[in-house]
Amino acid sequence: MHRPSSSRRNGHHVKFNTFGRTAAVTALAALALSGCAANEDTAAGGGSSESASELTGTLVGAGASSQQSAQEAWTTAFQTANPDVTIEYDPAGSGAGRDTFLAGGSAFAGSDRAFKDDEIAEGDFAACAPDTGIVEIPAYISPIAVIFNLEGIDTLNLDAATIAGIFNGSITTWNDEQIASQNPDAELPDTAITPVHRQDDSGTTENFTEYLGAAAPEVWTDEADGVWPLEGGEAASQTSGMIDAVTGGEGTVGYADASRAGDLGTVSVKVGEEYVPYSAEAAAAIVDASPMAEGRTEGDLAVEIDRTSEEAGVYPIVLVSYLIGCEEYTDPASAELVKAYFSYIVSEEGQQEAADAAGSAPISSDLFDKASAAIELIK
Missing domain, CATH: 3.40.190.10 (Periplasmic binding protein-like II)
Structure with missing residues (x-):
């Protein structure tokens, strides 16, 4: 099993609204997700809903510091719509985030690259149910x-x-x-x-x-x-x-x-x-001009960026930052919160929140459809 990488926060640890400072990696494993009974007819995102959210618990993520501004905006909106949910995201870096997720210290990771084929083949994703895959959602393009x-x-x-x-x-x-x-x-x-x-x-x-x-x-x-x-x-x-x-x-x-x-x-x-x-x-x-990676599972939406494109108006030094989770979690409460949070992030509202906060590019309608189908696999 991979062990979580240590991180140097240098005073820049992300701290959102009501949730406290993310603990050391060993403490990230304590997700404390109690009694999460979701109301699927209730809006899980930042918009208004006719009835109160029934989501409750703490959702822990770690990873890409590039997502810091976007995660700040997403967390604020999601917690406003779901006041009994606390989201903690530690921007320790993509490598640290992948290691933490592998070790089961977080329910999801943010990463500026997808897992490689050999990493997936060799990985023991501790939060995921045995013999199940991962989902990788290209949710932040910048x-x-x-x-x-x-x-x-x-x-x-x-x-x-x-x-x-x-x-x-x-x-x-x-x-x-x-x-x-x-x-x-x-x-x-x-x-x-x-x-x-x-x-x-x-x-x-x-x-x-x-x-x-x-x-x-x-x-x-x-x-x-x-x-x-x-x-x-x-x-x-x-x-x-x-x-x-x-x-x-x-x-x-x-x-x-x-x-x-x-x-x-x-x-x-x-x-x-x-x-x-x-x-x-x-x-x-x-991103729209680039192909999807071959040989991936239905929920793994890794993109192969065409760095040598000469098409007019494209900028080739781009990162596609992923949300990474399990297709099936060992803890159903984790699955419920991850699914709701990911769904909000890829929504039109969530993508606009990130664009306003971080200047990122909202995903295309085609990518939204693929992302939504991948998120539906989470259980």
Whole structure:
């Protein structure tokens, strides 16, 4: 059995409304779900309902820090509609979230990548009934912004090879010809470039390195991985740590969920013959243009992102962050709360809450139908 990874919270642990600070991973296993008798005719989400919700209990999740803002909005709305429910989500990172879910320390995980085939084959998902599968719902779609801190410059145009060269250390100053030639109107200083990468096992890192390897294979020769593959550079834990590190330096550059970019400079990425700035619409466009992973179960909706697409208006550095749960739980009360919460998140209302709070891209109607069918498998 996999053991939960430790996490460095650095004061950025998510704390929503009435529920308290998430305990250590060993305490996550205590879900305390008592007497959950759901009224299936009652709205489980954030909207008004004609009768009071009958859902009750505590639902524990852990995982992707990229989902932090969205989870905050989803939790607030869901708890408002279901006042006897407490939801605790620890944004410890995708790797820690998957490990915690594997060990049975949480009822669901958030992850910036789906489980791999071999991980599913070898995994002993402690919260799931024996010989049952998992559901993986691509519920949060967001561009990954290449962020930088360079005085007087708010945006840069860069192609994949240049981005890869910056992060592998072969491009070392901001006035390098590869950068300058794509930004003739920018007054670029000779400031040293300080690349920042995630220290923790991160789905954001895996998505970013997958893009670099697919779009610039001559420059970026390492395999996609949630653990940063190179030595050197500055390391930061979780999304909040990445933002702090880039903000606190001069000449720093990193990568993070675009919802957290704030006032930092951002890169428009070359796709075909145009430079495309990040946006929710461009992120949604690349997901809709990409195929589903082959060989998965009915409830496993893993997506294979086409990182090399040259279609107009797509942004290829995108993360699809998943909600991960069991098709069948050992505890029926867990199943009831997970099913209700997931259903709210993929709803039009839930997706709009995330878009408003985090700038994410609402899932398409086709993906909503697939997600709804997968959620119906939960029991």
